[in-house]
Every structure is written in C-alpha cells, then in structure tokens.
Amino acid sequence: MPLRIAVIEDDALTRLTLVAALNQQGFEVSFQSGSASDAVRQFDNASVDVALIDLHLGQGPTGVDLARAFRRKRPGVGLVFLTSFDDPRLLSENLPIFPSNAQYLTKKSVTDISILAKAVNEAALGKARKPVRQPQQGLGALTDGQIEIMRLVAQGLTNSEIAKRRFITEKSVELAVARVARALGLVSSPEQNQRVHIAKVFFKATGGSTREDA
Incomplete structure (x- = not known):
C-alpha cells in the first residue's frame, strides 16, 4: 500500500506541483489544503501517514502549530516541513518547539523530487534527518x-x-x-x-x- 500524504501549502501553484510530483513518485495524496483550519478539518476524516507542511501558512497558525495539532490527534504521523526559511526562527520570535522526528527541508534544497521522496519515506519511519535548530555557522x-x-x-x-x-x-x-x-x-x-x-x-x-x- 502506498504511503498516504497530506499536503498543506498556502501557495496554490506550489501545492498543485507538489501533489503531481508525489503522485508520480507512487505516493497517495490523501488531501491537500491551503490553510491550517481546513487542514485540521480534513485531517480528522482522512488516513494520513505523512503530512507535508509549509512552515509559513499566512495569517494565523504556523506550520509548526499545525504539526503539533496533528501529533496530538495521531502521535505516529510523520512530518515533513518544506519551507523557504533557512532558519525557522526567522518566521517568528515565539515559534513553538518542533515535534520530534520531523524532517526539515528548504525549498531551494529540493533540486530533485527524489530528495523530497526520501524525506517523506524517512518521516514515515520516524527518522529525523537532523535537529531542526542545529548550531552552525x-x-x-x-x-x-x-x-x-x-x-x-x-x-x-x-x-x-x-x-x-x-x-x-x-x-x-x-x-x-x-x-x-x-x-x-x-x-x-x-x-x-x-x-x-x-x-x-x-x-x-x-x-x-x-x-x-x-
């Protein structure tokens, strides 16, 4: 059975592109959404193995808030953050702590769909690529x-x-x-x-x- 993916991205073109790419890789997109509130509603009624979430979802809850809500409902769901932010702290001063075993990818780092597919598979297995806030230069x-x-x-x-x-x-x-x-x-x-x-x-x-x- 293919992994079931939820795609939450507020930019419609990016969201459609991600959905098409994931389908081509053999994943099943359970649902797609452009807002946190709609995503929570759909999540309650869908089977999801991994949620692919944009960090910045416009006004209102962030992608981290949404991910934490998902984990409260289903502790085993895999999480992949796909974002333009090199450092998540750039989004907000009071950003919540990231859920454990979450993948963090910058959009510019995804030069090939295989990179995203690998992150999704690792998230489904509960693997973390690295701590989200890893000290570096x-x-x-x-x-x-x-x-x-x-x-x-x-x-x-x-x-x-x-x-x-x-x-x-x-x-x-x-x-x-x-x-x-x-x-x-x-x-x-x-x-x-x-x-x-x-x-x-x-x-x-x-x-x-x-x-x-x-």
Missing part, C-alpha cells in the same frame, strides 16, 4: 535575540523603534546590530551599511528579496 550561530534584531532591522525599524519594542536602550540596539553583522561576517562600507547587509541576508534566508533585487 551563519544564521545558525545567532541567538534567538539576535534573530529578532535581524528581523526588526529587515522590517526597516530604526534603532529607537527597536529599542522600544525590545525594552532596551538605543545604545544596546546599536551594539546588537553590530554583533549580528559580525556573526554573519558582514562589514560596513561607504556604499552599503550594516543594516542594509543584514536586511539582504534576512530576505535571502526567507526566500524573499529586497526592492533592489526584485
């Missing part, structure tokens, strides 16, 4: 607080605005921005300051683009 070396500073800088907030949100001084924000830049290996230049560099790294890591790159 670059973004993975940043603390949660530094990730939040990076997000606020990318949103275009001034040091004063960030200080108010974080309940710290402007001087502390200035030092935090400098530490983020150093951790990312960024250097300031007359043509482009550290904040612009940080914003570009953020947008690239979230699958987006700056106005200049668009």
Whole structure:
C-alpha cells in the first residue's frame, strides 16, 4: 500500500506541483489544503501517514502549530516541513518547539523530487534527518535575540523603534546590530551599511528579496 500524504501549502501553484510530483513518485495524496483550519478539518476524516507542511501558512497558525495539532490527534504521523526559511526562527520570535522526528527541508534544497521522496519515506519511519535548530555557522550561530534584531532591522525599524519594542536602550540596539553583522561576517562600507547587509541576508534566508533585487 502506498504511503498516504497530506499536503498543506498556502501557495496554490506550489501545492498543485507538489501533489503531481508525489503522485508520480507512487505516493497517495490523501488531501491537500491551503490553510491550517481546513487542514485540521480534513485531517480528522482522512488516513494520513505523512503530512507535508509549509512552515509559513499566512495569517494565523504556523506550520509548526499545525504539526503539533496533528501529533496530538495521531502521535505516529510523520512530518515533513518544506519551507523557504533557512532558519525557522526567522518566521517568528515565539515559534513553538518542533515535534520530534520531523524532517526539515528548504525549498531551494529540493533540486530533485527524489530528495523530497526520501524525506517523506524517512518521516514515515520516524527518522529525523537532523535537529531542526542545529548550531552552525551563519544564521545558525545567532541567538534567538539576535534573530529578532535581524528581523526588526529587515522590517526597516530604526534603532529607537527597536529599542522600544525590545525594552532596551538605543545604545544596546546599536551594539546588537553590530554583533549580528559580525556573526554573519558582514562589514560596513561607504556604499552599503550594516543594516542594509543584514536586511539582504534576512530576505535571502526567507526566500524573499529586497526592492533592489526584485
């Protein structure tokens, strides 16, 4: 019997592409959905071995929230996150803890459908490729607080605005921005300051683009 897959992705074209690719690989797509609320409703009435979930599902619950809801209903369901975010902390400061034995794939890393098929099969067997928040160079070396500073800088907030949100001084924000830049290996230049560099790294890591790159 083929593995039964649920596909939850808010972008309709991406969702249809995933469904077609999974069908071609011999999987059975139990249901597809573009929202967390609809996915929970369909999940209750479907047979699912593995849920393939986008991390960012627009306004409302995240893919992690949805995955945790699935696991509460059926502890044995396999989970594969497919996302544009290089580091899940870039999505939200208060992202819930990821369920155990979940696969985490970035969309840009899936250069061949066999990569996704392998992740689905491993998820069905309860295997985890690696801890989702594995310390590493670059973004993975940043603390949660530094990730939040990076997000606020990318949103275009001034040091004063960030200080108010974080309940710290402007001087502390200035030092935090400098530490983020150093951790990312960024250097300031007359043509482009550290904040612009940080914003570009953020947008690239979230699958987006700056106005200049668009």
